[in-house]
Amino acid sequence: MLYAEDLAVGQRFQFGSYVISEEEILRFARQYDPVFIHTDKEAAAKGPFNGLIASGFNTLAIYQRLIVEAVWTQVAGIVGRSFEVRLFRPVRPDTRITGHCEIQSITLRPERRDGVAIFKSELTDESGQTILTLVLDSLIHARPKP
Amino acid sequence: MLYAEDLAVGQRFQFGSYVISEEEILRFARQYDPVFIHTDKEAAAKGPFNGLIASGFNTLAIYQRLIVEAVWTQVAGIVGRSFEVRLFRPVRPDTRITGHCEIQSITLRPERRDGVAIFKSELTDESGQTILTLVLDSLIHARPKP
Numbered sequence: 129m130l131y132a133e134d135l136a137v138g139q140r141f142q143f144g145s146y147v148i149s150e151e152e153i154l155r156f157a158r159q160y161d162p163v164f165i166h167t168d169k170e171a172a173a174k175g176p177f178n179g180l181i182a183s184g185f186n187t188l189a190i191y192q193r194l195i196v197e198a199v200w201t202q203v204a205g206i207v208g209r210s211f212e213v214r215l216f217r218p219v220r221p222d223t224r225i226t227g228h229c230e231i232q233s234i235t236l237r238p239e240r241r242d243g244v245a246i247f248k249s250e251l252t253d254e255s256g257q258t259i260l261t262l263v264l265d266s267l268i269h270a271r272p273k274p
Numbered sequence: 275m276l277y278a279e280d281l282a283v284g285q286r287f288q289f290g291s292y293v294i295s296e297e298e299i300l301r302f303a304r305q306y307d308p309v310f311i312h313t314d315k316e317a318a319a320k321g322p323f324n325g326l327i328a329s330g331f332n333t334l335a336i337y338q339r340l341i342v343e344a345v346w347t348q349v350a351g352i353v354g355r356s357f358e359v360r361l362f363r364p365v366r367p368d369t370r371i372t373g374h375c376e377i378q379s380i381t382l383r384p385e386r387r388d389g390v391a392i393f394k395s396e397l398t399d400e401s402g403q404t405i406l407t408l409v410l411d412s413l414i415h416a417r418p419k420p
Contacts, residue, residue, distance in 0.1 A: 156335075159335075159339070160335035160336065160338050160339045161335070161338045161339065161342060162339070162342055163342060163346060176352075183338065184354060185331075185334060185335045185338045188331060188334065189302075189305075189306035189307070189331045189335065190306065192306050192307045192329065192331045193305070193306045193307065193308070196307060196308055196309060200309060206322075207361075208330060208361060209360070209361065210358065210359060210360040210361065211358070211359055212356065212357070212358040212359075213356060213357055213358075213359070214355070214356040215353075215354060215355065215356065
């Protein structure tokens with residue numbers, strides 16, 4: 129396990145990948161983001177994006193899946209406090225999403241036995257183009273005293 | 275339909291409500307946020323929150339459902355560009371989530387036929403306590419020329 133003391137600015141975690149299907153886009157959006165560009169293939173084809181695109185919140189949920197597998201299985205996180213998301217380009221069915229994150233800052237708080245870590249993540253598509261970036265402010269456990 | 279010219283600072287939109295079930299919490303987290311506090315009721319009972327809590331990304335998806343129904347069915351949105359989320363308290367099964375949003379600023383861009391609107395949203399539980407806040411930077415269509 130990696131604790132707050134084990135993290136350093138510039139440390140990078142590579143994400144795995146996740147292919148988003150048309151069926152997932154439709155299912156997610158019908159429940160959480162019922163707007164025609166996400167829920168109706170035929171109407172979306174005539175819409176502003178010339179086809180069905182994923183809800184940004186679907187993409188964000190996939191970001192969480194990727195960062196859980198790449199980071200939170202090995203870093204002793206306590207909780208995410210806040211995050212900022214920027215959306216760069218639409219995600220279409222069958223896109224293979226991947227990405228990475230990097231530690232932007234780490235501040236140890238010995239009196240609280242934790243550290244404040246800022247992670248900057250980037251999701252990209254197969255051609256390496258940025259889909260979204262996310263800056264997360266999170267608390268990480270300090271190494272337990274022996 | 276409300277266009278950029280129809281929006282004003284302080285304008286408020288009341289959200290409906292959404293009850294999150296234990297089954298939804300488990301299903302969402304198994305796919306997108308597979309951490310035991312969200313996916314394993316028994317382990318979560320002995321964990322830091324003394325019980326199962328929803329993934330923050332599940333709550334965020336519910337925010338989107340509520341703001342789609344309250345705002346995006348009547349405001350001529352183009353796209354959300356970025357947003358910042360703060361998480362205040364965990365959401366447990368059967369919580370009835372509601373909230374509202376308010377326009378913090380609106381900047382008309384006549385040369386682009388749109389406006390930049392900042393919406394600040396707050397989700398609350400039955401007792402009125404804040405679950406999360408979200409500040410959204412979005413583009414809104416200007417009123418079409420007659």
